[in-house]
Amino acid sequence: MTKKLILATLAGSVTQFVLGWLIYGLLLGSFMSSHSNHYEGLMKDMTTGSFMLLIFVSGLGMSFLLSFIFQRWAKFDTVLKGLTAGMLFGFFVALSYDISSFAMMNLFSKRAMLADILANTIIMGIVGAVIALVLGFRSKSASA
Numbered sequence: 001m002t003k004k005l006i007l008a009t010l011a012g013s014v015t016q017f018v019l020g021w022l023i024y025g026l027l028l029g030s031f032m033s034s035h036s037n038h039y040e041g042l043m044k045d046m047t048t049g050s051f052m053l054l055i056f057v058s059g060l061g062m063s064f065l066l067s068f069i070f071q072r073w074a075k076f077d078t079v080l081k082g083l084t085a086g087m088l089f090g091f092f093v094a095l096s097y098d099i100s101s102f103a104m105m106n107l108f109s110k111r112a113m114l115a116d117i118l119a120n121t122i123i124m125g126i127v128g129a130v131i132a133l134v135l136g137f138r139s140k141s142a143s144a
Contacts, residue, residue: 012067017056081132094116094124
């Protein structure tokens with residue numbers, strides 16, 4: 001049980017890292033930048049490799065949370081259940097964070113906020129599907 005939790009967490013983390021790079025780095029990078037305010041000192045130096053490690057660790061925490069909930073409480077072990085739960089989780093976490101940030105800071109536009117909520121919903125849906133896939137791997141055949 002613990003082995004599957006660790007494997008699901010790692011698979012979710014790698015998935016989240018790659019999808020984050022593809023969606024935020026390649027697809028939405030210039031859009032988000034053009035719809036955000038830029039302040040001196042706000043962004044850290046992205047030429048060092050340490051920020052990549054911290055982004056991965058952030059995804060590790062989120063993936064562990066989903067993996068733990070899916071395995072211990074919800075018993076989600078199919079791709080469809082993981083996709084649905086991941087999308088709901090991603091949507092409401094992003095909605096809460098982005099609306100509170102938008103209410104308190106002049107950091108990004110409404111369009112950027114909506115794009116971020118949509119991107120997080122998609123990313124977390126796929127991450128949830130991967131996590132549920134790993135958690136459900138061989139569980140049907142082992143119990144039969």
